Amino acid sequence: MKKGPGRRPLSAKRQRFMELRERGWSIQAAAREVGVSRTAGNNWVRGYKTYRAGQVTGFVPALERLVVREISSRYLSQDERIEIADLQLQGLSVREIGRR
CATH class of the missing domain: 1.10.10 (Arc Repressor Mutant, subunit A)
Known part of the structure; x- marks a missing residue:
């Protein structure tokens, strides 16, 4: 192009x-x-x-300083992702993890 x-x-x-x-x-x-x-x-x-x-x-105008955007609660937090990964390593199924 x-x-x-x-x-x-x-x-x-x-x-x-x-x-x-x-x-x-x-x-x-x-x-x-x-x-x-x-x-x-x-x-x-x-x-x-x-x-x-x-x-x-x-x-x-001057560039605005970078604004930290708030992440929607719709998405999993880093801690929640780690917890899910740990539960998967323990052998729990996705359904079992979802029920918790």
């Missing part, structure tokens, strides 16, 4: 950059790790203005 002209999206790099920042990495170190310039890292953290023909045309 042929790709069109222009720059490729950097969303994966931005995501990785913000993960590193959450871990306490400096802007410069995180930018170097993901392969972008220090200026790009600063722009992602602080936001930046966009220009056209020398005039400010807009402002791109």
Whole structure:
């Protein structure tokens, strides 16, 4: 598949950059790790203005810190998964485990 002209999206790099920042990495170190310039890292953290023909045309806000999403109660927790695995190792059937 042929790709069109222009720059490729950097969303994966931005995501990785913000993960590193959450871990306490400096802007410069995180930018170097993901392969972008220090200026790009600063722009992602602080936001930046966009220009056209020398005039400010807009402002791109800073990336929001990663938000830990709450996992739905519909899914099993890690502890529940471990308990089920242990019961299966003890030889209990799926039905027996489900009745507990």
